[in-house]
Amino acid sequence: MKLTKETALKKLKIDKEFYENLIHHLPEKVFYKDIKSRYIMINRSFADDLGIKPDKIIGKTDLDIFPRRIAEKYRKDDRDVLRTGKPKKIIEPYCPPGKKCIVECIKAPVKDKKGKVIGVLGMAYDITEKVNLIKKLQKTLQKFRQTFNDIIKAIVDIIETRDPYTSGHQRNTVKLACAIAKEMGLSKRQIDNLKIAASLHDLGKIFIPMDILNKPSKLNDIEFGFIKTHPCNGYKLLSDIKLLAPIAKIIYQHHERINGTGYPEGKKNGEISLEARILAVADVIEAMTSHRPYRPAHSLEEALGEIEKNAGVLYDRKVVKATLKLFRKKHFSFK
Numbered sequence: 340m341k342l343t344k345e346t347a348l349k350k351l352k353i354d355k356e357f358y359e360n361l362i363h364h365l366p367e368k369v370f371y372k373d374i375k376s377r378y379i380m381i382n383r384s385f386a387d388d389l390g391i392k393p394d395k396i397i398g399k400t401d402l403d404i405f406p407r408r409i410a411e412k413y414r415k416d417d418r419d420v421l422r423t424g425k426p427k428k429i430i431e432p433y434c435p436p437g438k439k440c441i442v443e444c445i446k447a448p449v450k451d452k453k454g455k456v457i458g459v460l461g462m463a464y465d466i467t468e469k470v471n472l473i474k475k476l477q478k479t480l481q482k483f484r485q486t487f488n489d490i491i492k493a494i495v496d497i498i499e500t501r502d503p504y505t506s507g508h509q510r511n512t513v514k515l516a517c518a519i520a521k522e523m524g525l526s527k528r529q530i531d532n533l534k535i536a537a538s539l540h541d542l543g544k545i546f547i548p549m550d551i552l553n554k555p556s557k558l559n560d561i562e563f564g565f566i567k568t569h570p571c572n573g574y575k576l577l578s579d580i581k582l583l584a585p586i587a588k589i590i591y592q593h594h595e596r597i598n599g600t601g602y603p604e605g606k607k608n609g610e611i612s613l614e615a616r617i618l619a620v621a622d623v624i625e626a627m628t629s630h631r632p633y634r635p636a637h638s639l640e641e642a643l644g645e646i647e648k649n650a651g652v653l654y655d656r657k658v659v660k661a662t663l664k665l666f667r668k669k670h671f672s673f674k
């Protein structure tokens with residue numbers, strides 16, 4: 340059906356009323372400013388906040404309404420949109436009389452038919468509750484992290500009290516394992532898990548008799564059989580705690596060797612997680628360079644020689660490469 344001029348004007352009027360109604364009933368604050376940041380239009384929600392009628396805003400600027408510091412910030416945002424011709428999303432304070440809140444504001448350029456920017460259209464949402472909730476959650480998370488770290492520290496203290504030879508070993512292993520992981524570009528989450536796994540990697544030794552742990556001579560096969568149970572026992576202690584399940588898996592595999600000669604399962608190559616392959620190398624270097632009841636400490640070069648000789652055999656090649664780089668080029672030190 341062809342529109343007559345009269346019906347077209349009628350339709351235009353209805354459309355205009357419809358959109359005006361829609362804008363005025365939106366709970367968000369809607370505004371339109373010209374290129375000098377003078378208000379042309381605001382909706383009812385915004386006007387109610389300011390305590391004026393929508394038509395009384397025409398010609399005013401933010402300096403007439405808000406504290407100077409905030410008004411200048413709004414003006415700067417307007418200028419950015421006018422200059423770039425691109426929309427901008429801003430989270431900022433909003434303080435009409437008697438109120439103080441945070442809003443997320445989207446400002447978009449208004450262009451004429453030729454594409455010239457002629458104003459700024461904006462819509463602001465009150466996100467104060469959301470921001471406060473996030474702050475609260477962050478505080479709770481911080482407290483939870485602190486408690487979690489305190490529990491890990493308490494467990495480490497128990498292990499070290501029982502086996503004084505591991506005192507310092509776990510701390511040094513943590514330091515080296517994390518440095519290797521960083522050198523290899525592991526993610527923050529992987530490094531965080533590796534840090535805890537390295538702190539607790541010998542937790543399972545609490546089930547091994549003290550006589551065997553502190554024996555001043557070489558262990559016989561039966562005694563060594565006891566020692567070999569510690570990755571499994573550590574895993575059993577931690578795997579039921581959902582949060583520690585990925586850490587338990589690293590601990591379980593830290594004595595596996597990539598040619599399948601390790602324990603407890605004799606897993607090979609990719610069957611062993613990267614974190615466990617890193618922990619294995621850090622554990623060996625630290626253990627070799629430390630004094631034990633049954634042998635004196637090896638030199639650092641001897642320990643590095645051991646992993647270099649067995650790169651691709653017992654230890655992951657890339658992990659060995661990163662470790663050698665740390666010690667020989669980046670002067671890594673346990674101190």
Ligand SMILES: [Fe+2]
Binds near residue numbers: 541
């Ligand atoms: Fe171990």
